[in-house]
Every structure is written in C-alpha cells, then in structure tokens.
Amino acid sequence: EPEVTQTPSHQVTQMGQEVILRCVPISNHLYFYWYRQILGQKVEFLVSFYNNEISEKSEIFDDQFSVERPDGSNFTLKIRSTKLEDSAMYFCASTRAIRNNEQFFGPGTRLTVL
Amino acid sequence: SQELEQSPQSLIVQEGKNLTINCTSSKTLYGLYWYKQKYGEGLIFLMMLQKGGEEKSHEKITAKLDEKKQQSSLHITASQPSHAGIYLCGADYNNNNDMRFGAGTRLTVKP
Numbered sequence: 001e002p003e004v005t006q007t008p009s010h011q012v013t014q015m016g017q018e019v020i021l022r023c024v025p026i027s028n029h030l031y032f033y034w035y036r037q038i039l040g041q042k043v044e045f046l047v048s049f050y051n052n053e054i055s056e057k058s059e060i061f062d063d064q065f066s067v068e069r070p071d072g073s074n075f076t077l078k079i080r081s082t083k084l085e086d087s088a089m090y091f092c093a094s095t096r097a098i099r100n101n102e103q104f105f106g107p108g109t110r111l112t113v114l
Numbered sequence: 115s116q117e118l119e120q121s122p123q124s125l126i127v128q129e130g131k132n133l134t135i136n137c138t139s140s141k142t143l144y145g146l147y148w149y150k151q152k153y154g155e156g157l158i159f160l161m162m163l164q165k166g167g168e169e170k171s172h173e174k175i176t177a178k179l180d181e182k183k184q185q186s187s188l189h190i191t192a193s194q195p196s197h198a199g200i201y202l203c204g205a206d207y208n209n210n211n212d213m214r215f216g217a218g219t220r221l222t223v224k225p
Contacts, residue, residue, distance in 0.1 A: 031211065033213075035213075035215075041217075043151075045213060045214060048211070055212075056208075056210060056212045091156060093157075095211055098210055099209055099211060101211065103159070103213065105159075107156040108154075108156050
C-alpha cells in the first residue's frame, strides 16, 4: 500500500541553524501539506502546496519557513534559522484532490532545537 | 477561542464498553475528518463526513455529523485495547482540504 515517507525521523539542531525536512508524498497525489505538533499540543496546519506554489499558509508559516518540490518526488520544508520554539513533530501529508479527500500523513520528523 | 472543541480530553474505559467522543465546531464546516494517532506517531485516517446528517461506520467505529455541520460524534462499540490512542477531529472550513484540528481525545482501554 502506498504511503507518505519522511526523513529524517529525528533531527537535532542548534538554534540558528537551517534545517530541511524531507517528505516523499504518494506518487499520484497532487496536493501537499505540512503540519506541526508541539509536544502535548494539537496538530497545527502550516502550509498547503499545489502546482509548485503555496496555496494557503497559516500565521505560523512566517518568512523563516519555505517549501519546495525540487523534483518529481520530494517535498521539503526548510526552516532558515531555527528557534527553540520550532521544536516539534512535523508531519507531511498528501492528497489526490483538493476537496473531499482524505489526507495521507507521514510518520513525522521530530525536530529538537537546542 | 478554539474553532474545534473536543470532549472529553481523555477517557479511560474498560474493555468491552462503548464510548463516545464529541467534536464541536464554532462555525459551519465543509468536511469533518476523524483521525487516530498513537503517541509519537503519524495520523491514521478513520472517516470523512461531508453532508449534514451523514453517518459512517467502519468495523466497530461509527461517526456522525449533525444537520448543521457543526458537531460530530465518534462512537466505539465494545472497545478493545487496540482502540487506544488519541482521536483527532479535523475540519475543512474553506472547502480546500486545509485542515484545522481539535486538541484530541486520549483514549485508554483497560483489559
């Protein structure tokens, strides 16, 4: 069964460093998402991406964040200069259609900023 | 205030018992999604509800969406330890699949 994969599973970085979180969505999916979950808190929407551009972003997704689909399979989330409060689980998701379709979630990347 | 409120926050039941988890939205939504999350893991899709009054079932789990499309309930019949986890409801408010989640309900099933 096709699934969304994410790498790495755990990333530890120093405050101020750049990190890139990688996702491989399901191959025939067209819409891609990033969510984050700070420990003990709810899952929060960050950004949606379609046709090589951002469709929607939340207030969390500020200038420190960027997304890219560098090739036909990967979808990345970059944090330019990490802060302590960026420590969270980051989930990638993908779906076939824009509406009324389940989003398939990856297993997540746990980001720890020291 | 929260757009999506889930209740209860946590629930402990004896194996074999039925239980209900509620999700209430402060505004009308286009779609309501139920997911299950095991601690520290990704989200597993359970069900999607779109139409007012809709009800769906999968194995021992039934979810309903009220007529006004502002409240949903998830009911588990004859709970088992495998049902344990965090149940999340997610709402599509803009008809574009960008989901907003509730805080989750942590379910523990005691054998």
